[in-house]
Amino acid sequence: MKTLTLILALVFLAFPLSASAEKAKTIDELAKMYDSSRCKACHAEIYAQWEKSHHARSLMGFKGGLMLTPLAKKGATAFSPEDPKKATIKNFPCFKCHLPQAITSAEDSVAVELAEALLAGDATKVAKLHIGCIVCHNDKAIIHKRELGEPEKGVLYSTKEVKSHPDGTFKTVKKSAIMDNAVYCGQCHGLGPNLEFDQAFQCANLYGSYLHNYVSGGGTQSCQDCHMKKGDHLIAPNFNDDKQTSELLASALSLDVETLGYDWLRKANTYVPKIVVTTKITSNAGHRIPDG
Ligand code: HEC
Numbered sequence: 001m002k003t004l005t006l007i008l009a010l011v012f013l014a015f016p017l018s019a020s021a022e023k024a025k026t027i028d029e030l031a032k033m034y035d036s037s038r039c040k041a042c043h044a045e046i047y048a049q050w051e052k053s054h055h056a057r058s059l060m061g062f063k064g065g066l067m068l069t070p071l072a073k074k075g076a077t078a079f080s081p082e083d084p085k086k087a088t089i090k091n092f093p094c095f096k097c098h099l100p101q102a103i104t105s106a107e108d109s110v111a112v113e114l115a116e117a118l119l120a121g122d123a124t125k126v127a128k129l130h131i132g133c134i135v136c137h138n139d140k141a142i143i144h145k146r147e148l149g150e151p152e153k154g155v156l157y158s159t160k161e162v163k164s165h166p167d168g169t170f171k172t173v174k175k176s177a178i179m180d181n182a183v184y185c186g187q188c189h190g191l192g193p194n195l196e197f198d199q200a201f202q203c204a205n206l207y208g209s210y211l212h213n214y215v216s217g218g219g220t221q222s223c224q225d226c227h228m229k230k231g232d233h234l235i236a237p238n239f240n241d242d243k244q245t246s247e248l249l250a251s252a253l254s255l256d257v258e259t260l261g262y263d264w265l266r267k268a269n270t271y272v273p274k275i276v277v278t279t280k281i282t283s284n285a286g287h288r289i290p291d292g
Pocket residue numbers: 036038039040041042043133134137156157158159160161162165166167168170173
């Protein structure tokens with residue numbers, strides 16, 4: 001009996017964490033797993049840009065609107081659970097792009113806590129979850145996983161290699177094959193409707209428009225070329241900043257107006273004033289705007 005206990009104890013020592021034990025059970029645990037606040041100390045400028053970005057509030061919607069709330073409300077969407085206490089990760093198909101780490105690293109209990117927080121309008125709790133540095137520089141950095149394997153633990157990925165990276169957890173930076181390519185952003189910015197779910201739905205599909213309208217028409221720039229000049233992690237537009245959004249749209253869209261005024265001789269002695277207005281709006285974005 002003693003030997004058996006010892007063997008069992010050894011087995012537990014050798015495999016202290018089963019795959020499921022590694023998953024976060026609460027919002028705080030998931031937030032901690034992906035916490036990137038320490039990156040701020042050395043990457044202050046990038047961190048400040050990111051903090052203002054939509055990626056930093058990917059479950060909040062515009063101006064703090066908590067856009068996932070209908071998914072927690074019984075009957076409000078086809079995905080909503082009967083009761084928030086029964087919510088599972090599958091009740092939030094939006095996680096595919098708005099919080100990919102929930103699919104790989106969270107237990108269903110996180111979905112329950114999120115559903116309850118949404119119904120209670122607890123914005124502070126919901127805001128703890130976002131697309132931070134580690135989601136982008138680790139989880140989403142590899143797309144050919146059959147050949148290249150899963151992103152490694154303790155490694156960050158970027159457009160270049162840094163052999164010894166002075167962070168306590170992420171001790172090296174490896175070169176990702178895709179981080180400077182549009183397909184990297186395309187992982188979340190959508191090709192079209194999400195047909196892989198048992199209930200199809202559509203959100204962003206701007207990457208489809210980029211491929212089939214911009215690149216096919218001879219466009220040569222990547223998302224990063226236009227949206228991340230000098231490594232800018234605001235990745236504008238920031239729709240919470242009305243002034244900046246209208247300035248960006250004004251520089252992206254040109255409006256040519258041509259008018260022709262004339263009098264139409266409708267019948268004897270009756271001139272009716274008429275005007276022909278021809279407008280041409282040209283967009284220099286690499287895809288349709290607005291999207292969605
Ligand atoms: C103690 C300081 C320090 C901390 C903490 C730190 N970094 Fe770095 N990081 C650096 C330095 C120094 C470099 C190397 C810069 C170079 O050689 O261009 C670097 C490089 C990088 C690169 C590669 C840059 C490139 O040019 O491609 C990435 C990505 C990166 N860090 C992300 C992070 C993230 C994410 C975190 C938090 C999890 C983090 N860093 C934490 C100091 C730090």
